[in-house]
Amino acid sequence: MHVAVIGTGYVGLVSGAGMADFGLRVICVDKDAGKIKALQRGRIPFYEPGLEELVHKNVKAGRLTFTTDLKEAVRQALTVFICVGTPSAPDGSADLSQIREVALSLAEVLDDYKVVVTKSTVPVGTNRWLKHLIDQHKKNNVAVDIISNPEFLREGSAVEDFMHPDRVVIGGESAYAIAIVKDIYRPLYLAETPFIITDLETAEMIKYASNAFLATKVSFINEIANLCERMGADVTVVARAMGLDPRIGRKFLNPGPGFGGSCFPKDVKALIHQGRKSGYPLRLLEAVLEVNERQKYRAVEKTEELCGALKGKVIAVLGLSFKPDTSDVREAPSLLVVPELVKRGAKVRVYDPVAMEEFKRWLPQLKVEYAKTPLEAAQGAHALVLLTEWNEFRFLELQKLREIMAEPNLVDMRNIYEPEVVKRLGFRYTGVGRS
Numbered sequence: 005m006h007v008a009v010i011g012t013g014y015v016g017l018v019s020g021a022g023m024a025d026f027g028l029r030v031i032c033v034d035k036d037a038g039k040i041k042a043l044q045r046g047r048i049p050f051y052e053p054g055l056e057e058l059v060h061k062n063v064k065a066g067r068l069t070f071t072t073d074l075k076e077a078v079r080q081a082l083t084v085f086i087c088v089g090t091p092s093a094p095d096g097s098a099d100l101s102q103i104r105e106v107a108l109s110l111a112e113v114l115d116d117y118k119v120v121v122t123k124s125t126v127p128v129g130t131n132r133w134l135k136h137l138i139d140q141h142k143k144n145n146v147a148v149d150i151i152s153n154p155e156f157l158r159e160g161s162a163v164e165d166f167m168h169p170d171r172v173v174i175g176g177e178s179a180y181a182i183a184i185v186k187d188i189y190r191p192l193y194l195a196e197t198p199f200i201i202t203d204l205e206t207a208e209m210i211k212y213a214s215n216a217f218l219a220t221k222v223s224f225i226n227e228i229a230n231l232c233e234r235m236g237a238d239v240t241v242v243a244r245a246m247g248l249d250p251r252i253g254r255k256f257l258n259p260g261p262g263f264g265g266s267c268f269p270k271d272v273k274a275l276i277h278q279g280r281k282s283g284y285p286l287r288l289l290e291a292v293l294e295v296n297e298r299q300k301y302r303a304v305e306k307t308e309e310l311c312g313a314l315k316g317k318v319i320a321v322l323g324l325s326f327k328p329d330t331s332d333v334r335e336a337p338s339l340l341v342v343p344e345l346v347k348r349g350a351k352v353r354v355y356d357p358v359a360m361e362e363f364k365r366w367l368p369q370l371k372v373e374y375a376k377t378p379l380e381a382a383q384g385a386h387a388l389v390l391l392t393e394w395n396e397f398r399f400l401e402l403q404k405l406r407e408i409m410a411e412p413n414l415v416d417m418r419n420i421y422e423p424e425v426v427k428r429l430g431f432r433y434t435g436v437g438r439s
């Protein structure tokens with residue numbers, strides 16, 4: 005079976021390479037000619053563990069190709085996956101302009117029956133609207149079925165998540181189209197991955213409800229952490245004990261500098277918008293976002309608590325990506341924390357193993373120094389602020405770090421250090437929710 009994937013970003017490239025690895029012939033399309041040219045030359049446009057190998061292997065096997073020619077890709081395919089972006093519009097709703105553009109392009113080129121599968125995260129009702137849009141504008145009188153197949157991969161473990169998902173959700177109205185998409189995922193079906201077959205609206209809602217719930221867990225534990233600090237409790241122990249209850253679960257109960265990334269903030273905002281539009285304001289999720297925004301300032305406040313006024317102080321920031329093992333900085337706490345430190349007069353030196361270029365691209369005017377190593381960032385610093393828990397930060401030479409810093413202040417926004425150990429080494433330490 006031939007598959008076309010439109011939008012070769014995180015989701016499109018991982019899904020395209022993953023489906024090629026299932027044995028399908030996949031053509032990935034993007035309108036960004038630079039990206040396609042780079043991919044044709046074997047260069048992966050972002051950092052994602054295991055992706056380069058997967059892409060190279062399937063390109064070599066002749067199952068995976070890249071093009072900017074949407075018409076040709078669609079002509080060859082029975083199934084067309086839409087993986088374009090759905091960023092936040094200024095009012096918080098999902099901006100569907102990329103989806104609309106793809107729908108109109110498809111309407112232009114469809115010349116035979118196709119199954120159009122939406123992997124992009126889209127508000128409830130979008131797939132029905134998409135079908136209407138294609139039907140309304142199609143040049144040829146051909147049938148189209150629409151399937152909602154939301155993607156749950158996580159950046160940093162995207163390949164593993166795609167190849168071994170917790171579940172596959174397929175929403176649609178045509179039993180034939182559902183069977184075709186199920187067939188694409190046959191290797192997972194055989195591995196007993198749970199399949200949820202449902203209608204379009206339910207499939208769309210599953211994705212938003214899942215992300216909103218995880219974001220709620222993060223904001224919940226951040227609130228408990230802030231309260232622990234005031235009341236003399238240790239949130240790391242609280243979270244561990246809570247998580248042992250299977251009704252609660254351990255995951256996403258790590259306090260930190262607030263959630264970021266390309267999904268949680270925008271998806272929570274979009275769901276809030278859908279609630280408002282439907283006459284059912286989602287108070288809980290409004291609070292989740294408010295708590296998260298406030299949490300991002302905690303790193304700055306904690307730095308001031310240890311260092312005093314920041315004017316003229318040198319602050320080292322370790323970790324810029326929104327989480328480890330990715331170069332993605334979209335909505336990362338670093339995008340707020342670093343400018344805020346600069347605004348308060350600090351001289352900031354940053355280090356991240358892979359995300360510094362991306363950070364620079366997002367904040368090109370920001371006056372900060374980019375260090376080549378964590379120790380270079382920390383040289384002469386009055387405080388070291390850890391924002392992302394990259395593994396290499398867990399194994400820093402703390403004794404050396406202590407010696408090269410002007411003042412031994414450590415703001416550990418991911419609780420990766422043992423307070424007793426670092427205090428013994430002479431650091432003044434603050435974590436999140438540890439009294």
Ligand SMILES: NC(=O)c1ccc[n+]([C@@H]2O[C@H](COP(=O)([O-])OP(=O)(O)OC[C@H]3O[C@@H](n4cnc5c(N)ncnc54)[C@H](O)[C@@H]3O)[C@@H](O)[C@H]2O)c1
Pocket residue numbers: 010011012013014015016033034035036039087088089090102105106123124125126155156157158159266267
């Ligand atoms: N990134 C994640 O971890 C993740 C996980 C699950 C779901 N999602 C959802 O998947 C969707 C895509 O996210 P992403 O992070 O992969 O986005 P991305 O920005 O990395 O990639 C989108 C790609 O689509 C391309 N594009 C836009 N319009 C196009 C068009 N008309 N024709 C061809 N290409 C076009 C862009 O050039 C870009 O390369 C979003 O809806 C997102 O919410 C993302």
